[in-house]
Amino acid sequence: MEFRTQVEIRKAPFEIPPCEEMLFVGSCFADNMGRRFQEERFRATVNPYGVMYNPASVLHTVSRALEVGRKPNVAVFTLGTNHVYVLKETGEIVDNCQKRPSALFSERLLTVDECAVYLLQAVEDLRKANPQVKIIFTVSPIRYRKYGFHESLLSKATLLLAVDRVVKTADRPDSSLTYFPAYEIVNDELRDYRFYKEDMLHPSEQAVAYIWDKFSEAYFGAETLEFLKEWKPLKEALAHRPFHPDSEEYRRFMDKTMLRVQALSKKYPNFALE
Numbered sequence: 001m002e003f004r005t006q007v008e009i010r011k012a013p014f015e016i017p018p019c020e021e022m023l024f025v026g027s028c029f030a031d032n033m034g035r036r037f038q039e040e041r042f043r044a045t046v047n048p049y050g051v052m053y054n055p056a057s058v059l060h061t062v063s064r065a066l067e068v069g070r071k072p073n074v075a076v077f078t079l080g081t082n083h084v085y086v087l088k089e090t091g092e093i094v095d096n097c098q099k100r101p102s103a104l105f106s107e108r109l110l111t112v113d114e115c116a117v118y119l120l121q122a123v124e125d126l127r128k129a130n131p132q133v134k135i136i137f138t139v140s141p142i143r144y145r146k147y148g149f150h151e152s153l154l155s156k157a158t159l160l161l162a163v164d165r166v167v168k169t170a171d172r173p174d175s176s177l178t179y180f181p182a183y184e185i186v187n188d189e190l191r192d193y194r195f196y197k198e199d200m201l202h203p204s205e206q207a208v209a210y211i212w213d214k215f216s217e218a219y220f221g222a223e224t225l226e227f228l229k230e231w232k233p234l235k236e237a238l239a240h241r242p243f244h245p246d247s248e249e250y251r252r253f254m255d256k257t258m259l260r261v262q263a264l265s266k267k268y269p270n271f272a273l274e
Contacts, residue, residue: 004191007184009218013175014134016074016219018227019043019270023070025061026078027053029140029182032208033076033215039235040228041271045070050096053080054110055118055162057095062122071129077122078182080140082110082158083147109155115162123166123177136219137163137179141186143201156183180218182211227268234260238273 016022022044024034034046048065052058058077084093085105097105110118119137126133139159144152160183167177186195186203193200195207203211216225237257242250265271 005188007181007188007214009181009214011217012136012178012219014178014219015221016042016134016224017221018224018268019272021071021073021270023062023065023072023075024078025052025058025065025075026138027051027080027140027142029080029138029142029203030076030078032203033078033212036208036212041231041273043270043272045072052095054082054084054093055079055115055122055159056084056093056110059118059122059125060093060095062125066125066129072126072133073130074134074136075126076136076138077119078138078140079115079159079163080142081144081147081152081155082115082162083144083155084108084110110158112158112161112165115158116165119162119166132176134176135178137167137177138181139163139183141183141203145201180215185211185214227264227271230264230267231271234264 018041020042022034022037022042024030024037024044024046026047028051031047031051034044037044038046045065047061048070049061052061058079062075085097085107086092087094088104088106094105123135126135139156143149144155147155163179167179186207190203190207190210195204195210196202197204216228220228234257237253238261242253244250261273
């Protein structure tokens, strides 16, 4: 007998190799996932200009990242809301109000069409820089209490519809665009509050780890899984904090660990500690 529903996640049409060049843009959930990729030694750039919640701000980050030469092989967009703030003086959608007076801004909602247009532009810009780029869309499972829970659901629905349109109707629907159901995993599989932090809104570390496992199953092939298996004991060794860091025993331990790191670097040329 099953006591919970499970989200069916198909194997992605492409695989993310170990230590891949990646760009994460989006909500604080993108920060959580991006940091995990960094810990696992993927060359991941995570929200280089701060957390971005809406599709317009995601596009702004992509444009700025490309201007400074970042050309990822894989981009992950995690959308949080369709709410945007507009500077009244210019009509420009801003990414951060920078603690300026609220009277300078008006708030509005992006439509499904508008969200799709911003996302398609981000896709097009990335493809111009790197025609082989793979793009993964997700919708953040984090609800926004300040809008009200009903309004939060409507916002998520708008994003889900926009992403579905982009993935299905992009000018080159050739499997380089995919959707990963983080929102559905948290809200359908992990609906119990034990999978949330104390604010009852953000996923717990356990929930994020579960989503990581599901993501791994969908996007990692045998080579990446083997790398992660080899990296795990080294990561734990490097994180170890001894009681006697100046001891001869610890020095020998670190020398041995660094030799193993060098061996891993030879096996995976893109691997680097920093």
